Amino acid sequence: xxxxxxxxxxxxxxGRVTKAVQFQDNIDVAPAEALASAMYDAQIDExxxxxxxxxxxxxxxxxxxxxxxxxxxxxxxTVGGGxxxxxxxxxxxxxxxxxxxxxxxxxxxxxxxSEGARAFGSQCVVLSTQVKKSEAMPSGYEVFIDGANLAxxxxxxxxxxxxxxxxxxEICLNSINNDGTLSGYDLDLMKLADxxxxxxxxxxxxxxxxxxxxxxxxxxxAQAAIISSMLYSPRLEKxxxxxELKEYLMTNDVCVRPPV
Numbered sequence: 001x002x003x004x005x006x007x008x009x010x011x012x013x014x015g016r017v018t019k020a021v022q023f024q025d026n027i028d029v030a031p032a033e034a035l036a037s038a039m040y041d042a043q044i045d046e047x048x049x050x051x052x053x054x055x056x057x058x059x060x061x062x063x064x065x066x067x068x069x070x071x072x073x074x075x076x077x078t079v080g081g082g083x084x085x086x087x088x089x090x091x092x093x094x095x096x097x098x099x100x101x102x103x104x105x106x107x108x109x110x111x112x113x114s115e116g117a118r119a120f121g122s123q124c125v126v127l128s129t130q131v132k133k134s135e136a137m138p139s140g141y142e143v144f145i146d147g148a149n150l151a152x153x154x155x156x157x158x159x160x161x162x163x164x165x166x167x168x169x170e171i172c173l174n175s176i177n178n179d180g181t182l183s184g185y186d187l188d189l190m191k192l193a194d195x196x197x198x199x200x201x202x203x204x205x206x207x208x209x210x211x212x213x214x215x216x217x218x219x220x221x222a223q224a225a226i227i228s229s230m231l232y233s234p235r236l237e238k239x240x241x242x243x244e245l246k247e248y249l250m251t252n253d254v255c256v257r258p259p260v
Contacts, residue, residue: 002223002255003255003256003257004217004222004223004224004225004249004254004255004256005045005046005223005224005225005256005257006044006045006046006213006224006225006227006242006245006246006256007044007045007046007047007048007202007224007225007226007227008035008039008044008046008047008048008226008227008228008231008232009047009048009049009050009204009226009228010032010035010036010047010048010049010050010069010228011026011050011052011228012032012049012050012051012052012062012065012081013026013052013053014062015031015032015062015064015065015068016028016029016030016031016032017029017030017031017032017035017232018052019180019228019229019232019233019234019235026052027234027235029232029233029234030232032049032065032068032069033065033068033069033071033072035232036069036072036073037072037073039073039231039242040072040073040074040075042241042242042243043242043243043246043259043260044075044231044242045075045076045224045242045256045257046075046076046077046078046224047069047073047075047076047077047078048077048078048079048080048101048172048226049065049066049069049077049078049079049080049081049097050079050080050081050101050128051065051079051080051081051082052081052147053081053147054081054082055081055082055103055104055105055145055146055147056146056147056149059082060082060084060088061079061080061081061082061083061088061091061092062081062082063091063092063095066079066092066095066096066097067095067096069096070095070096070097071096076098076099077096077097077098077099078097078098078099078100078101078126079092079095079097079099079100079101080100080101080102080103080126080128081101081103083100083101083102083105083112084105084109084112085112086112086115086116086119089116089119089120089124090119090120093120093124098124099123099124099125099126099170100116100120100124100125100126101126101127101128101172102116102125102126102127102128102168103127103128103129103130103145104145104146106127106163107143107145107152107154107159108145110162110163110166111166113125113127113163113166113167113168114166114167116167117166117167117168117169118167121169122167122168122169123169123170124169125167125168125169125170126168126169126170126171126172126202127160127163127164127168127170127171127172128171128172128174129143129156129159129160129163129171129172129173129174130143130144130145130148130174130176131143131144131156131173131174131175131176131189132144132148132151132175132176132177133177137155137156138155138157138158139155139156139157139158139192140188140192141155141156141157141189141192142154142155142156143155143156143159144176148176148179156173156189157192157193157196160173160193160196160197161196161197163197164197164198164199168199169199169200170199170200170201170202171193171197171199171200171201171202172201172202172204172226173189173190173193173201173202173203173204174204174205174226175189175204175205175206176205177205178205178206179204179205179206180205180206180229180233180235181205181206181208182206182207182208182209182229182235182236183206183208184206184207184208184209184212184215185203185205185206185207185212185215185216185220185222185225186203186205186206187215187216187219187220190203190216190220190221190222191219191220194220194221194222200223200224201221201222201223201224202222202223202224202225202226203216203220203222203224203225203226204225204226205226207225207226207227207228207229207230208229208230208236209230210240210244210245210248210249213225213227213245213248213249213254214248214249214252214254217249217254218252218254227240227245230245242259243259246258246259247259
């Protein structure tokens with residue numbers, strides 16, 4: 001049985017972690033390196049770092065903040081936002097990341113996926129995709145880019161299939177409709193994705209209760225879950241620790257890395 005992973009995702013603005021609802025109304029949480037250190041000490045399995053304004057502002061990633069975070073964690077660390085070239089990927093890896101996430105630039109230049117996979121290995125390339133429900137799309141979901149502000153007219157499931165063909169070793173699907181709502185993951189989206197691709201899938205958007213994780217892992221084939229709001233959102237009356245969530249999942253027969 002594959003071990004399921006719990007992932008903290010940092011949406012970074014000016015070196016600080018923020019928290020939004022459906023990609024709007026970001027509120028400040030903490031300096032990125034301070035929260036990274038706290039999450040590492042609390043035994044989170046992985047960390048994803050998105051410089052969420054880099055693509056929209058047409059600038060490079062905040063490499064100094066990447067370095068600060070990398071010095072605080074010794075777990076798999078994925079970085080995305082403003083990645084436009086192989087050199088950008090190299091700089092992020094050199095700064096301490098283990099994996100690179102491509103999103104908006106991959107839509108504009110899909111070959112960056114295959115170039116990155118050839119240069120660093122598929123295991124280093126994560127295709128991150130922001131999707132919104134759309135009756136105009138064959139799958140019912142459309143890809144959005146630039147911080148979920150720009151509709152692409154691309155079907156989400158067809159896009160992740162192409163991403164896998166180009167060499168992405170992992171796919172992160174974020175439901176814009178569910179993001180920050182604390183109402184649970186979009187299970188229909190994850191089931192469609194699992195039927196379409198064979199690489200590991202990360203579910204993102206909507207987690208608010210431990211039961212949401214149990215349902216995701218028992219009803220879909222998602223291998224990992226982003227749980228940002230549950231860990232540190234000021235909008236929640238109660239935040240959870242990775243230990244609490246793992247103990248709950250283990251009692252419900254979900255295989256996770258046990259806390260120590």
